[in-house]
Amino acid sequence: MTVDISGASDESAVLSALPPLPPPDEVTATRHIESGRYGNLRAALAQLARKPVFIIALLYVLFVIVSAIFPSWFSTGQPYATFPSDVMQSPSLHHLFGTDNIGRDLWTRVLYGSALTIKATLLAIAIGLVAGLSFGIVSGFYGGWVDAVIMRIVDTLLAIPALLFALAIITSVGYGTIPVALAVGLGVIPGFARTTRAEVLRVKTQPFIEAARASGASWMRVLLRHILPNSWGPVVVLAVLDAGVVIIAIASLSFLGFGAPPPASEWGTLISAGRDYLVTSWWLSLLPGLFVALLVLSLNHISKTLQELER
Amino acid sequence: MTRYVIGRILQAIAVLWAAYTVAFAVLYLLPSNPVELQLAAAGVDPGSLPPGQLHAEEAKFGLDQPLIVQYFDHLGGFLHGNLGTSITQDIPVSQVIGGRIGSTLLLSLCAGVVALIAGTTLAYLATYVRVKPVRLFLSRVPAIGASLPQFLTGLFLIQFLSFKLDWLPASGQQGWQSLVMPTITIALVTGSVLAQVLMRSFDEVMRQPYIMTARAKGLSRAAVQLKHGLRNAALPAMTILGVIAGLTVTSSVVVETEFTRQGVGSLTQQAVSTQDIPVVLAIVMLAATLFVTINLIVDLLYPILDPRISHYAKAA
């Protein structure tokens, strides 16, 4: 179907006319048209700025990341300082998350415990992204037996559940941020590889690729300047989503007892330790748990919003 | 068609073999001798033992052989149903697992059924309902469900349903009551994942022109969604079944530990703590086999269910 404005006698009439009406099967609203090289970007940012829940989610994620690097900005206490007189206090203004069985301020411990998880998460996502993107691009671009082999490798990575793989590594090597990040990162690769490959395949068959080739562009140019810029959208969406998945995986590992040894206060370790006191002091487990859950929820929401933007 | 079937089966075997190799490499190549680990965990310094004894222990588990031999030994063992010997308990791994697999299977099946029903219903409703706020709410629920960590939901459930309301037991595996909370904890995630995939699939399908054709005949929205929407949406969503199986398996590790159930999941946690490598290897391979098998079944079923593939027109 065509979208020309009929009846316009000259170009300026077309220019000043509204964008054409959507054909009946276009139910989704299209975004503002902004012009220029970064028009798409500006339009996207403008749209995002109008979504309050998105902004809140983004701020929360930023808060968690910043507090992981500079926990002292958000808490005056020390993670290992005990207040014997304030043992097992429920949350109050003085102790935001309450205190634990030996009087440590939980809020402080949560903040200081973020660092390890955040580090491991970033590393895992980086591994997954770099490896997955490479696999996906090579696979989608070359096709043929290269594609087949790479997809089988990806299948193998998929066959072993990431958590079990991480557990296997921990069995051999014991806990360590790098081995855990590696294990979880490997589990995340297949998603990136498949998504990237699908995008590359989708873009590769578009006429503008052929037009570029026909006007003398080398395959390298086509790959770097046309295929990649048009493919990375869904990858970003997936990266944010997978960050949430990775955080849950890493927290689960420390919950199971395979986190950094005490007195480090990783989230999962805190939650697990609080299990014994669940009946009387629910805040010991549930507040750190909520902290993590909100983080993952925020990441999910950001991912979903970005995805809807894509369309 | 037979080419396709044979091809897929060979692929599945190749992937399983590769998975075995990777798992074996991780567990056996990395610098630690399982027996020494055991001794260290028990507080015994390996160096203090008489030289022969250490060697004898190792020989008992086949650990004195070169790695390649161990590799093939174990592989051969797996193919014959011999899953090795547990280093901590000195009994066949198959026995260790066998005693606990019933509990896990039961939980997995319950969770699977609940997830299937709940996920499908939710996706169906979210597509059918026209009232905007309700629709928005329904479509957001799976996103939340899929994001909640299972160790958290389990604790929440225990806190409210066990401690506050005293309706259900907080641990153990006696009676159907003990199944309720673990099932909900697992199904919340797996059902949400299924719901999300189905919703997206439904969305796409309901936009298709053939839905319009069906409505133009005079069918109600409900009838159209059921007769035309469901089948077309369910087909591509089938591919998610393998992922859901994998998720159920990993979930059971956390959930069984949390609810103190004696299943393969909690066994995994114990085996990793005690660094009982043969057990871990066996469990990993079991999980991989499950995943690969389900994917294979889906891959083989799909062409049969999709007439576009099974009825390939030669005259087109």
Added chain:
Amino acid sequence: MTATLESSRARPGAAGPIVEISGLDVGYVRHRKVRPAVLGLNLSVAAGEVVAIVGESGSGKTTIANAIIGLLPENGRITAGSALVDGVETVGAKEKVLRTLRGSVVGLVPQDPMVALDPTQRISNQIAEALRLRGLRGDEVHPEVLAELEHAGVPEPELRARQYPHELSGGLRQRVLIAIALAGQPKVIVADEPTSALDVTVQKRILDHLIRLVRETGISLILITHDLAVAADRADRVVVMQSGRVVEEGDPHTILVAPREQYTKKLIAAAPGLAHGGQLAPRYVVDRGTLPAPILVLQGVTKTFRVTSPTGGHYDFQALSDVSLKVPRGQTHALVGESGSGKTTALRIALGLEHPTAGSVVLEGTEIAGLSWGKQRPLRRQVQIVHQNPFASLDPKYTIKQSIIEPLVSFRIGDRKARTARAKELLDQVALPTAYLDRLPTELSGGQRQRVAIARALALKPNLLLLDEPVSALDVSVQAQILDLLTELQRELGLTFLFVSHDLAVVSQISHTVSVMSKGRVVEDGPVAEVFKHPQSPYTRELIDAIPRGARALSADPGSRTQDAGPADKETPR
């Protein structure tokens, strides 16, 4: 003003119009505002009448179709007016009421047969569904399914009923859709561009059949189309729409011969089939003997594709068999054919994007068949391509300027300043304002994007342009502009064109010589004037006859209805 079920049944055989629309406003909600799509529509369709609604995109014609059947999309709103269908008010009516009208009073024949049937259900089921809604049960259903299929002109109905949609050709699928619409025994059928997605010969057969069925049964037909010639050929009354309003209305003869409105005149002038009083008037007349030397020669080209079926089997598909053609320098040579004729494959082989299985391709004296891409690269500067789909032939992330100068960048020609200057020059040549340089493709219309594609193709100053259906995705009025532009460029720059199209009317406007292709072979070739006026091959004759040219309307007296095309010629099953 909602009607109840009772009142809708209490009017058997009402003598009034089947469809009576007055003052109808329809809009779509976007960004919380209602954007109007149809304004103040007044339309009346009597029993047994054939009314054609003609308009380009954005005219609102599809919106009307959806509104009549009560199936506007989620964000569609009827903001004013009334629409009576068989005496029942549909504006503001409850879904239950609308449902009683759908199928049994109003039937829909949708546009694209390739996606309008449920791919996972057999044909018989899909027709049976409509029959059951009519009230048939049990044993009565199947024989009736076969009867409806036969009625719609589907050969071998027992076989087809058992099959799935993907096993049928486009034309057969459309007949099935007609059967479904008729199965409900409606009083009026709304046909939304029922044949635009089909080849022109198939189009003619199906439209003939549809009109005949409608006349036989006394059903009214609302035919929605962008093609004024189709409308004029088939309808009792033509309604011309633009931007949501009715521009002109009348019987076909008057509309074509004495149009009142400017827009109608513009549509007629722009439609290649109508502009010359229904005759195919070739723009260029050349003599076969005095053609200039060819810039491109295909000789005995054969191309076989290895196709894998989804279940893993292989079979060979012969796209081209022994195709030979010459493209004379400085002129336009057309490749004409329907889908599956191989014309696009031939074009791609000429460009070097595909290698022929056999045969030779000589470009500017150099054999390029079998030449690797690297070796072909110097020749890239001589030959460029313009694609069919203007929405996918420009990288959505590239500004217009970046798209146009990319060929220069690839060949490292000139520096930044020189390239910018050249970009401005090229935009001038295709009559686009230089302000467009910094825009993105999403801001441009289809016709404008096609101009950009042409500008890009000219960047390297090639001698030969390959054009793959460059105007078929555009509105008729824009088509004319692009064709004029191409003609002018050919004159100014001495370009040679190889022009692929399925539309003979378009071809006759721009080409000097033509090769007619069918099923991978060249069935006829020569100067356009010769081939179109005195076609030698029966296939060419069939193609020419199938063109809707409003001939009937132009020759007929106003008010009379001449008989439609002859006995039902069954479509050959695929």
